[in-house]
Amino acid sequence: MGALEPPVVILAADHRARGVMTVEHYARYLDALRAALPSCDGVLASTQPLRDLAAVGALGPRHRTYLSINRTGLAGSVFELDDRLVASVAGAAAEGWTGVKHMTRIDLSDSMTAPALELLGRVLEEARAAGLEALVEPLSWRDGHVARDTDSIVLAAVVAHDMGAPVLKVPVPDAAPGAARVDAVARVVASVGVPVLFLGGPRVEPAGGRRGTAGDVRGAREAVLAEVRDAMDGGGAGLAVGRVVFQDPEPGVMAGLVADAVRG
Numbered sequence: 001m002g003a004l005e006p007p008v009v010i011l012a013a014d015h016r017a018r019g020v021m022t023v024e025h026y027a028r029y030l031d032a033l034r035a036a037l038p039s040c041d042g043v044l045a046s047t048q049p050l051r052d053l054a055a056v057g058a059l060g061p062r063h064r065t066y067l068s069i070n071r072t073g074l075a076g077s078v079f080e081l082d083d084r085l086v087a088s089v090a091g092a093a094a095e096g097w098t099g100v101k102h103m104t105r106i107d108l109s110d111s112m113t114a115p116a117l118e119l120l121g122r123v124l125e126e127a128r129a130a131g132l133e134a135l136v137e138p139l140s141w142r143d144g145h146v147a148r149d150t151d152s153i154v155l156a157a158v159v160a161h162d163m164g165a166p167v168l169k170v171p172v173p174d175a176a177p178g179a180a181r182v183d184a185v186a187r188v189v190a191s192v193g194v195p196v197l198f199l200g201g202p203r204v205e206p207a208g209g210r211r212g213t214a215g216d217v218r219g220a221r222e223a224v225l226a227e228v229r230d231a232m233d234g235g236g237a238g239l240a241v242g243r244v245v246f247q248d249p250e251p252g253v254m255a256g257l258v259a260d261a262v263r264g
Contacts, residue, residue: 014071083104106140124164149173185230199239200240
């Protein structure tokens with residue numbers, strides 16, 4: 001498969017392996033992913049979901065397939081920054097996937113960042129040697145959370161880019177919707193020379209955990225789609241979306257709405 005050609009929509013389905021519980025019922029989870037995939041250009045997932053999607057014929061020749069290879073940094077754990085490999089570039093190539101996805105968290109106050117960057121460098125070298133695309137998610141990490149200000153996103157993007165990452169996946173900067181957010185996205189894109197995918201945020205749950213009304217769903221969808229439009233207007237190469245799609249009451253519909261917004 002050739003180089004990534006924007007605009008693209010990549011379905012992000014590797015949350016559960018990091019301990020981020022999304023859809024607990026596995027068959028329903030797969031059904032949601034299958035419903036979304038026709039509107040997507042690819043999927044990034046951990047080992048078992050990716051294998052199962054392939055087994056049921058949900059992945060076509062046009063789909064890019066990224067195996068998520070480092071998942072030891074379980075969400076909320078004391079070892080969250082110690083994010084080691086649970087799969088390999090060689091294994092991804094052997095199974096026929098088109099690429100690997102690697103997340104690197106950069107915390108300037110934590111010495112675990114140094115081996116994390118060393119690991120990223122090794123993965124990038126192995127992916128180039130194997131002819132696989134490396135989709136890298138560099139995150140600035142502060143006080144146990146992703147730092148979403150523009151300066152922090154630029155810092156992480158530049159570090160990964162200059163180490164050789166061919167495609168980046170970063171958060172949409174925390175800026176006011178509209179012109180300010182478009183400008184922030186444009187600054188991130190201009191700081192590197194490779195395609196930048198922006199990740200969609202988690203779906204907004206109704207207050208009190210109640211089941212969402214039609215109005216709640218419409219409001220949550222429109223907030224996501226406004227973010228998508230700002231990311232694309234700022235020069236994003238596309239979106240990597242997960243929970244906003246597969247936790248939607250109609251994953252296929254939501255994936256189609258995101259794809260329409262990405263492709264204009």
